[in-house]
Structure formats: structure tokens, C-alpha cells
Amino acid sequence: MMTTFKHEVLVVGSGAGGAMAAYELTKAGINVLLLEAGRNYDPVKETPMFKRKADAPLMAAGNVDKDFGYYDATVDGGWTVPDEPYTTDEDSEFLWWRARMLGGRTNHWGRYSLRFSEHDFKGKSRDGLGADWPFEYSDIAPWYDKTEALVGVCGTNTGLDDMPDSPPGVLQPPPKPRVPELLVAAAANKLGMKAVPMHRAVLTRPKDDRAACFYATPCGHGCSIGAAFQTTTSLLPMAQKTGHLRVITDAMVKNVNTDADGKVTGVTYIDKNRNEAISLTAKVVILAASACESARIMLNSKSDKYPNGLANSSGQLGKNLMDSTGAGLGATIPVLRNRPRYNEDGHTANHLFIPWWGHEAQANGELNFPRGYHFEIGSGFGEPGAWVSGDFKGYGESLKDEAKANYGASVYFALRGEMLPNPDCYMDIDPTVTDKWGIPVARFHWKWSAHEINQVAHGLETAKALLETMGAEVGDLPPAEQAIAKGGQIIHEVGTARMGASSADSVTNQWGQTWDCPNLFVMDGGVFASNPHKNCTLTILTLAMRNANWLAGQLQQGAL
Template identity: 30%
Template sequence: MTEDITKEYPTAYDAIVIGTGISGGWAAKELCENGLKTLVLDRGRMVKHIEDYPTMHMDPWDFKHRGKESEKEKENQKVQSRLWNGSLIKPETKHWFVDDTKHPYNEVKEYLWIRGYHVGGRSIMWGKHSYRWSDMDFKANKKDGYGVDWPIRYKDIAPWYDKVEEFIGVSGQNLGLPQLPDGKLSDPMELNCVEKDLQKNIEDQFDDGRVLTPGRVAHLTGNATHEGRSNCQYRNRCIRGCPFGGYFSSNSSTLPAAERTGNMHLRPNSIAYEIVYDETTGLASGVKIIDAETKEKLFFKASIIFSCASALGSTSILLQSKSKRFPNGLGNDSGELGHNLMDHHYAVGASAEIEGFNDQYYKGRKPNGFYIPRFRNIDEKTKQKEFIRGYGYQGGASRTGWQRAVSELSFGKELKDELLKPGPWRIGMSGFGECLPYHENKVSLNYDILDEWGLPTLDMDAEVKENELKMREDMRDQAVAMLKAAGYKNVQGFLGKAVPGACIHEMGTARMGHDPKTSVLNKYNQIHTVPNVYVTDGACMTSSACQNPSLTYMALTARAANHAAAEFKKNKKS
């Protein structure tokens, strides 16, 4: 660190929110709507809805070299390009992902850290799958003894799931399953003919509770009105930024709601690195930031702090927030800060070819496929000997076609006619498995390798273990079994390497719990020993379940922000 010459900002805020992604946007909205004057910080550049989506309307021919890049053009995003064989880092999307040379981290064990440093964060680039967790998930640690018990149950968060789903708009189908609670859903995106065929075959041929359903995704459908947004247009260009607001992002939804109150002050290019602890009051007094452009250091005062900087971002800030009272990081009496890092494991499943259905196609470019909820270790009938917890699948079917042009040697009418015919149907599914909370899976600060702002980088030290590896074999085998049972051809199972971080669902490292001796946060996401600091992003998670976690982050954030606002108003009256 350079010499700490910090300028104190004269205005004191009611609340500060660090981060503007999935969680930060919700914290800003709820705090502002409750009347709190709120400073919202983001370490990245400003991104305004619609105005700052540069490739939202571009077609393939609008890009230089049809979107192909040289190795030199890719060299600043080598880590980001390791994800999905580089399929996300293209001219139409690469501006959303960090420059790895400017934002390094250290892989003690192989780890993929996928980041977007800009206002809106990864809410612009997320996959939108939005599933509730069940009591099975909140009770899992207590049941099998891994990690610590969650301090909440489904009933505590259910009303907040309701609130979030109705505001962001989640399309899907209620199934009445105990492991996947029903929600406030709008019309599902229709399955295509092959997806419906697989759905029927699974229903007919398996008696262990397997169900195929349209994915529950945060895309607007139906007749509900969402201010400033319109229904999904089936363009499937979501990751570029949607000018219609068809899917939920902070930029199109929560941040505009916060701004409408007149209570939000949004400050981009503000790298938060320390939450300051006041020894006299026993509370946090504010946040120190570095201006990303000028490198000036500023201190902002507030009564309430919400850290929503992402699981690893928040934990990095807490670890750097050292004082005489907390020499190992703010609120780290338990020693658990930085530990219990989780991500889902995937890159496992199966694919197949389908004969028939050649007279059927589909309209539009549906940005969604199907979902098969967890069906393992639900009850005694589905209990597995080889592993605990479970997994679900996401997948889809489509018609191949244009790839066949590559090997053609002739030109003219016959070639054109052939290219206009849709190719055969293919289907695939990939499993998403739960990772157990292992204390030894961790992140820590590295003061020997600093970033360009003089801040310590993170060492990543995490791996999947035996339970996940056994689960992965079953994930592949059952995907193969379902496709074969449907009578599909050339069924191919795949079992890739499970690299933590690759699912972009990093969780844990500042977990919730009952006991300050074994956890960092309480049931309202407050630091046990510093109650005016809330952490509501992925860092707070006590276990990982197998469902996509973003809906749960949002519900926990809405719940915590309303708790914070009520406590703030109570304290003002007293």
C-alpha cells in the first residue's frame, strides 16, 4: 500500500452500498425507497441503460473480420477466455469482462474468476436462471454435518422471494415440488417439439420424481407492467445489454427505481478497499475508496454499510479492513472469513441426435431452454450411497444448419437451397452440482503481489473433492440414460474437468450462522460483532445447493435492507 493520505468527504450518508450488481442494485433500491440517503459505489465505469450498450443491435457482418480476433487482441483477457473455450469473449461482449492484466489474482489451485467491473456488474451478463431454494437446502448442513447450520429457513425468506420475483419478472412453470418451491411466475417460455418429446419420455419412463420444465428465467413475459421495461423480444442477445429491458439487470430495473426516489448518489470509478471500524462506538463509520481514475483516496461516512461487491470482492474488502479490534479482518473473530469457498460444478452431461421432427421448427431465438430439477437424495427412495446432496440439469434442443456450409465445394443455386434448409435436431444437457462447504477451500490476501492501485491481490486455493467427483459420474450417467430412454441416436456422455469458479456462482467466504465463533454474519446478514455492516452477496452463503443462487442473493438483500432501514428509523427516534 502507498502512504494513506485520505480526504474525508464532507457529506455523511445514511447508507453506503458497495457494488451495483445483482445484490447492490437491490440494496440501493430498498434503502432509497425506505427514505435513506444512500451513496452507491462501483469500482468500474458508468453504464447507462440502453445508452451504453454498444453492440446491442449489431449483426455478424457489422464486426470486423466477422468477429474473429487475433491472438494479440485476446492477450489481455487470457483468464476470461478460459471460460467455455473463449465463447464469451468476442467483439460483441468482451467490453463487459475485465482486463486480466489490470486485475490479476493468484491461482494456488486452478480457479476461474470471471468479473465485470462496471455499473451493473454481472447483472448485465448473467444467465437469468432464477430458482428458489427449499427447506431441504437450508437444512442440509445441519442434517449431514458439513459446514454450519443456516440461521434461517425457507419460511424466513419466502415473502422476499415473492417480492423479488414480482419486481424482476420471472417466467416459468410451478410444479409443486418440495425441492423447488413454487413462485410468483409469469407465462413460461414454450418448449420446442423435441424438448416436449424428452419431457414426455422422462415422465413415462422414470418413476423417481424426474421432471422436465421450461427454465425459470428473469425474462418478462405475460401482461404484468414493469416500469421502463418491455417483454422479452426473443433476440437472444441478452449478454450485450437489452435495450428493451426484457431481462432483469440492475441497469434497467433496480438502479432506475432507486434513482426515482431522489435518495441515491451513484459514484462509479470508486474502488472500495476498507470499511472503517470505530473503536469508540463499536460500529463501522464509513468506507475508504480509491478513485480508479485519479487514484485519490477518499473516506465516506455513513450509518449503515452494505457490502455487495461479489463474494470474493466483499471478502477482500473485509480482510483488508483491519484494526486493533479486528487484526485479521473486520468481524473475523471466528477465523472463517475467506474460508468455505464454493461454486457449482458442471461441464458434465450428455448430447444426442434426434431422428424425425424434420417438418417442425420454432419461431424466434428463445433465450432459454429446459430445466430438470434435482431428483437425487430427496427421500429414502432416491437416496444415493456414493454421494450426498444433489444436482439439476439445464439444456436445450435446436436444429443445426449453417455449419454445413464449411465443407461445401460448389456454389450457386443448389448450395443456397441446401443452406436454407434447417439441419437435423440435436439436444444436450449439462448438470449443475452442489459443492459442499469445505473449510480448506479458501481465499486470502497476497501483499507481495499488488494491483495497480497498490491493493493486495487474492490467492485462490480451492478444489472439488470426492463427494463432487462421485456426483459427477452420476450426473453424466443419468443424462445418458434419459437421452437413451427417449430413443435418441448417437448419445454421447461427457465428463469434463471441474474447475472452481467456472460456473460463475462463487459463494461462501463470509458465511451466515447462529454462532459468532463459527460464522461471520447473523440471520439478517449483519456482521455479528459490527451490526451496522451487512453482507448480502454470494459471500454470505452457508451452503451452495444446486440451484442458481442469484434469486436467493436478491431475496436476502431485500430482507436485509428492510431490516436495516427499520433499525435506522428506530434508532433515529430513540
């Protein structure tokens, strides 16, 4: 079948960016060949629906082979992947998550789907730090509308300046708040904040051939009914139905190929099953393998024309590496102890969250850090696992009674904040280490700046105030330098091939088209010019839809 299929575009990666690009191009009648480094994956057959933690080894707790637990949908990936090392310099600590499977991280992600706002796209214009995006919020807003409608996002319009509204009828209804979340909302209101419905890519109403969520299985396990968005139950099968998509799995791309004039001609990949190098040609190549994987491919695609890596005349390739800041604080809330038991599962993640409220304070110079954060909330009657929260003493019946009293009585605030790019955070290629297939590996350099440390310190103090307002005893806070998550631990790494308005200081233009190679595009988080505190997948999807639509027009006009 592959010998008779003539593709125009090669897409590398089947996650949010790659699958959306393939969907948009095939919808326009363009033949696409998609390469995925991981194995094939069928969530309808492989999702462990209705499986209980009690039935799994270690009560389904995480380990080095399954970081997020026994049932997590990431089947062959994580922060460590067999045969695929990466390195860090001696003064750095960075964790690089890879999801080696069809659909990539979309099979297990949190599905938090928050729009970036006008504040987020023009941060440098506001405070002089980082870089602006090469377009306004108004330019991308219609594409957010289309993406939310296609993906299926539940939530409400809040009217808050950190959460741009969606048009009427786009958002699906959110699930009802849980009792602990209502208590958080009351505490937040007392402290001048708002707790509002989280926007999630989870269907609460049926859509096309995907069912509505019926609150049966944690979203991180994957979703066989398609209610929780992942490309393997939506964009990929939709693109395949057009007849214009072919997919090759277990295809580890080694490098992008160029001719003597420096024009991109295709890619070389390793067939992992046969350990064989295969070269393919294409009119256009789209890299959407994840920010650091796409940058690794480009840095490894050296030639006489591109001695420092492909499309790297700006010197920015691999630079501007960012992750979200992360920290957390929780406590037992006395009023929630011994409350009546009932089904409080919902769509497994928080139904309410606290968006950033401090734009005005920052504009007035009242805070010692420049960018915002939000709080995700952990609470409710979750399924018991290997660990029970609380400071328990004793044994026997009294210990059991104490554990039962505290069940569902804890509230945990997970801070997720914006990081600014800094010269100490970047990736390059290790000069000596290669993976199983002889491909040079990524090397990471990382150091949080004072901006992020001060932000986390403020967030911990705020979380403590919220918990104490609800009646908890919190105690002393850890130093922010210790509390902040490691680089890469939040799995929101972006920025390694950032877009911009000039080829002097960016790798791509606003369409994800590299300045140096007009027929090479980047359509993953690598193009992000900044890393707002909001989870990045919705914007990766939206940019890929917008930019693939523009690319389709260029191909149809014969411009490429």
C-alpha cells in the same frame, strides 16, 4: 451536488445485492451513496440489439477479452481484468469473474431464477454435512414472493419438492417449449424425471416501464428494453427516482475504516480516473461487491483490533468458498435431423429444464453423493456462429448438406450441481502481489471433493441415458475428474462470509450484519451458508431485500 447530499449508508457494489439494498433503503427515505468499481454503463444506449454474429470479428466467438463473445454485456470484465490480477496456490486452479461496470453481473447473467427450498436451507440437518442457514424456508418465502413480483419472473408452479410454489399471480407465463425440449421431456418422463418450465427473470408481459421480451437479442448482450432483468434498467433507476441515491463509478474500494474502538466509520476508495485515495464516512457500510471482492476488502481491512481481517473473530472470513459444479454432454439426435426450419429463438435460454429428482433416493442412502443437481438444456435453431456441431467429413456440397441436416438437431445437457464447503477451498490475501492501485490481491486455494466428483459422474451417466433414450449414439464418457468445470468457471462463487446462528462459526447473523461490527453488513453471495444447485442471484436479491428492510427499521428506530 455531492457536497450537499448527506448519506447515512454507504453501499459497495451495484449488482444484485447492492442495487436491491439501495432500492429498499431509498424507498424507506434513507440516503444512500453507492460506490461501483467499474465504469458507468447505460444499457439503453450500449446494448447491441439486433446485431448478428456474422457482422462481428471471429463470428462473435469468445476470446480472452470477451469470454462470452463479442456482444456480451460485460464491457470491462471477465475471468481476466487488466490491472487486476489474482493468484492461486501451486496446487489449485480457480477462475474469478469480475464485471467491472455499473450493474455488475446482472447485465449479462443467465436470468435463471430458482427458489431455494426447505431441503436447501437445512442440508446439514438432513445429512450432517456443511452448515444450515439460520432461518427456515418459511421465513424467506414471503420475501421470495416480493422479489419475484418486483423483478418479474416467468415460469409455472410445478408441485415438485425441489421447486417451491409461488403465490397465484406472481409468476408471468413462460414461453412455449421448443420441439427438442418436448423430446427431452418425453425421454425424461420415461426415466422417472420431469422436464418443466425454467423460471427466468425475463418479462413475458409488460411491467412498469419495462417492455415484454420479443425474442430479438440474446439476453447476455444486455437488454435495452428492460425485459431481461438487470439492475441498470430497474432497481438503480427506481432508487434514483426517490431522490435518495447517489452513485460514484470508477471507485475501487481499498478498505473499510474503523476507529480506535473497532467501530466501522466508512471506507477508503481509489478514484481510478485520478488514481487518488478518498475516504468517506457513513453511519452504516454495506459490502455487496461480490463474495470474493467483499471478502478481499474485509481481509485487507486489518487493524490492531482486527489483526486477521475485519469482522473475522470466527476465523471464517474467506473460508467456505463454493462454486456450482459444472459438466456437460451433448449429441446429435437422429430424429431431429433435417426438420423444417422456423423461428425457435424464444427468450434465448432453455424454456424447459430438469430439476433435481433425487431427494428420496438420497434420504434412502441409494446415491453415493449427498446433494443434488439439475440439467439445463441447449437445443433449437440458434443463430449460427463460428462453430458448427457434428462430426463432419468431406468437403464441398456434401459437407454443406450434412451441416444443414444437423442444424438444430443437437441436444446438450449442462449439469449444475451443489458443492459442499471443504477445508481445501478458500481465499486469502497474497502476501506480495498487488493490483494497479497498490491493493493486495486475492489468492485462491481449490480442490473438488469426492462428493462433487461422484455427483458429476452420476450426472454424466444420466445425461447419456437421456440422449440414448432419444436415439443418439453417445460413446464412452470422460472421467468425472476431467469433465468437471474448474472452480469459479460457473461464476456462482459464494460463502466467503457466511451467515449463521453463532458468532463462533460464522461472519454474519441472518440479517447479513457482521457479529463483530454491528454497523457493517454483507449483502452479496458471501453470506450463503450453502450453495444449492440453483443459480444464486434470485436468493441474493431476496436476502438483500429482506435484510435491507430490516436495516431500514433499525435505522429508523435509532438502533444503529
